Amino acid sequence: MLALSALSGAQAATVTVTDAMLANTAKEPKSVLSFGMGTQGQRYSPLTQINTKNVGRLSAAWSMSFGGEKQRGQESQPLIHDGKMFVTASYSRIFAVDLKTGSKLWKYEHRLPDGIMPCCDVVNRGAALYGNLVIFGTLDAQLVALDQTTGKVVWKEKIDDYAAGYSMTAAPLIAKGLLLTGVSGGEFGIVGRVEARDPMTGQLVWVRPTVEGHMGYRYDKEGNKTETGISGTTNKTWPGDLWKTGGAATWMGGTYDDSTGLAYFGTGNPAPWNSHLRPGDNLFSSSTVALDVGTGAIKWAYQNTPNDSWDFDGANEFVTFDMDGMRYGGKADRNGFFYVLDAANGKLKNAFPFVRKITWASSIDLKTGRPNFIAANRPGNPTKGAEGAKGSTVFAAPAFLGAKNQMPMAYSPQTKLFYVPANEWGMDIWNEPISYKKGGAYLGAGFTIRPLFDDYIGALRAIDPKSGKIVWEIKNNAPLWGGVMSTAGGLVFYGTPEGFLKAVDARTGKQLWKFQTGSGVVAPPVTWQDGDTQYVAVVSGWGGAVPLWGGEVAKKVNFLEQGGSVFVFKLSKG
Numbered sequence: 142m143l144a145l146s147a148l149s150g151a152q153a154a155t156v157t158v159t160d161a162m163l164a165n166t167a168k169e170p171k172s173v174l175s176f177g178m179g180t181q182g183q184r185y186s187p188l189t190q191i192n193t194k195n196v197g198r199l200s201a202a203w204s205m206s207f208g209g210e211k212q213r214g215q216e217s218q219p220l221i222h223d224g225k226m227f228v229t230a231s232y233s234r235i236f237a238v239d240l241k242t243g244s245k246l247w248k249y250e251h252r253l254p255d256g257i258m259p260c261c262d263v264v265n266r267g268a269a270l271y272g273n274l275v276i277f278g279t280l281d282a283q284l285v286a287l288d289q290t291t292g293k294v295v296w297k298e299k300i301d302d303y304a305a306g307y308s309m310t311a312a313p314l315i316a317k318g319l320l321l322t323g324v325s326g327g328e329f330g331i332v333g334r335v336e337a338r339d340p341m342t343g344q345l346v347w348v349r350p351t352v353e354g355h356m357g358y359r360y361d362k363e364g365n366k367t368e369t370g371i372s373g374t375t376n377k378t379w380p381g382d383l384w385k386t387g388g389a390a391t392w393m394g395g396t397y398d399d400s401t402g403l404a405y406f407g408t409g410n411p412a413p414w415n416s417h418l419r420p421g422d423n424l425f426s427s428s429t430v431a432l433d434v435g436t437g438a439i440k441w442a443y444q445n446t447p448n449d450s451w452d453f454d455g456a457n458e459f460v461t462f463d464m465d466g467m468r469y470g471g472k473a474d475r476n477g478f479f480y481v482l483d484a485a486n487g488k489l490k491n492a493f494p495f496v497r498k499i500t501w502a503s504s505i506d507l508k509t510g511r512p513n514f515i516a517a518n519r520p521g522n523p524t525k526g527a528e529g530a531k532g533s534t535v536f537a538a539p540a541f542l543g544a545k546n547q548m549p550m551a552y553s554p555q556t557k558l559f560y561v562p563a564n565e566w567g568m569d570i571w572n573e574p575i576s577y578k579k580g581g582a583y584l585g586a587g588f589t590i591r592p593l594f595d596d597y598i599g600a601l602r603a604i605d606p607k608s609g610k611i612v613w614e615i616k617n618n619a620p621l622w623g624g625v626m627s628t629a630g631g632l633v634f635y636g637t638p639e640g641f642l643k644a645v646d647a648r649t650g651k652q653l654w655k656f657q658t659g660s661g662v663v664a665p666p667v668t669w670q671d672g673d674t675q676y677v678a679v680v681s682g683w684g685g686a687v688p689l690w691g692g693e694v695a696k697k698v699n700f701l702e703q704g705g706s707v708f709v710f711k712l713s714k715g
């Protein structure tokens with residue numbers, strides 16, 4: 142029996158995913174092998190069959206439900222390979238689907254313990270492919286690798302203790318034959334880090350913490366570890382012992398650029414939120430950290446929000462691109478500024494606002510790379526504040542859910558523009574005393590989110606990284622929470638919480654097509670070519686942080702229904 146099934150054509154058909162294929166995935170439009178549609182994260186496809194002239198004829202080819210009662214935030218980006226779609230779903234589930242028919246080939250439901258502690262819904266953003274495996278992270282902070290053909294578990298590794306607040310929501314990244322992953326848990330005082338593993342076995346290769354003062358390690362084949370030096374030079378940017386529970390979670394995973402050999406991981410908020418408890422810059426929180434993939438050494442780090450006081454996680458994706466013959470990286474930060482850095486050395490080239498209202502800083506100093514803080518707009522010190530134990534309340538914009546959050550932007554080398562899903566909102570924020578307790582929320586702050594404008598919160602913005610100009614924008618009533626894709630067909634695709642997948646002209650922002658998916662879209666679309674047909678897919682299912690933490694805004698959008706399904710589209714005959 143075993144020998145027979147091993148010989149059968151269908152079983153043996155898995156095409157092994159190699160480093161060369163992954164390096165080419167942005168140029169190879171027949172598959173989608175990684176989160177970001179290429180490790181640089183540009184989310185750009187060279188396909189042109191679907192274009193500005195004919196996108197009006199885009200029609201549903203099939204849809205598949207994730208089923209059950211687990212209809213919560215679906216933030217997953219599907220992967221496409223060898224006739225199959227691999228798509229993760231809420232509550233740490235993954236499905237393999239037949240691309241031609243839309244029928245389910247297998248599913249894996251991870252058994253989650255009762256005590257998991259994701260801060261912001263039971264989400265998962267996607268998987269990674271390598272060899273014959275599909276690998277994803279779970280809400281109880283494990284990694285699971287399954288056989289692409291059978292769905293059988295090949296290896297499983299525990300990343301860390303979920304009872305201490307660790308979880309995993311991001312898609313893993315493959316770079317130079319290594320599996321690179323981050324961790325979630327910044328709201329619980331975990332310590333952020335990047336880990337490299339052998340993707341075929343799950344065995345650790347190196348670990349690099351993202352909080353200054355913690356030791357990095359390298360592992361040999363037997364699992365013996367050797368120290369590779371502390372991250373940073375000292376823990377002097379943290380007072381006392383606070384670096385031991387400093388946050389800086391790498392919760393959105395990373396990008397990788399073959400030309401620099403560096404992996405770029407954003408880091409989340411320093412813990413706790415109350416900044417008066419931790420005077421100093423608190424490295425490497427709210428930063429982009431560039432790691433040498435071979436050694437796990439921090440080659441450079443750039444801090445977007447030193448001594449963050451607003452939950453301005455710097456976790457957002459660093460997307461590398463070419464400008465004036467140089468390789469740069471663009472990052473639309475949660476704090477409201479868009480940054481352009483030299484991808485090789487982290488030197489700041491440009492920084493400008495991409496939302497209308499920013500209260501915490503007036504600008505970013507291009508010489509020093511540091512923000513020009515507006516001191517009066519920092520939430521007050523609870524030990525000194527006029528309002529006693531609470532500290533003084535300030536109005537701050539952006540709100541803590543950010544000018545941008547988990548929803549990834551796209552870059553088009555055709556238009557040389559970034560397409561950023563932005564949100565305009567503010568909050569009243571105040572500080573409170575707090576002390577660390579394992580597995581407890583570690584904030585020391587309270588907040589009330591408020592819209593800034595009557596008619597919209599979300600805005601899809603086309604941004605020129607050179608001039609810092611917003612070339613066009615499309616306002617959206619509810620906060621945008623889904624990702625963006627650009628194509629050589631001159632199109633930009635994006636989803637809305639109101640349930641639509643939309644296609645617009647990449648040059649003008651003119652809407653050309655929309656489709657109602659039946660629930661809010663909080664996931665990034667993808668496209669690929671099978672035979673002579675180009676397809677587009679997106680996952681639908683409202684959820685994520687907004688309905689949980691949005692307060693007044695959550696009430697505004699409580700007409701939205703939850704869901705869980707994936708839709709695939711192609712052109713109907715003209």
Ligand SMILES: O=C(O)c1cc(C(=O)O)c2c(n1)C(=O)C(=O)c1cc(C(=O)O)[nH]c1-2
Nearest residue numbers: 261310325326327328390392409547685686
């Ligand atoms: O600091 C962290 O570890 C961490 C993790 C996550 C996560 O893993 O989803 C989010 C956040 N922070 C966060 O601040 C946030 O606003 C957020 C929104 C979402 C989401 O998926 O909608 N996740 C997270």
Ligand SMILES: [Ca+2]
Nearest residue numbers: 327409410454
């Ligand atoms: Ca956070």
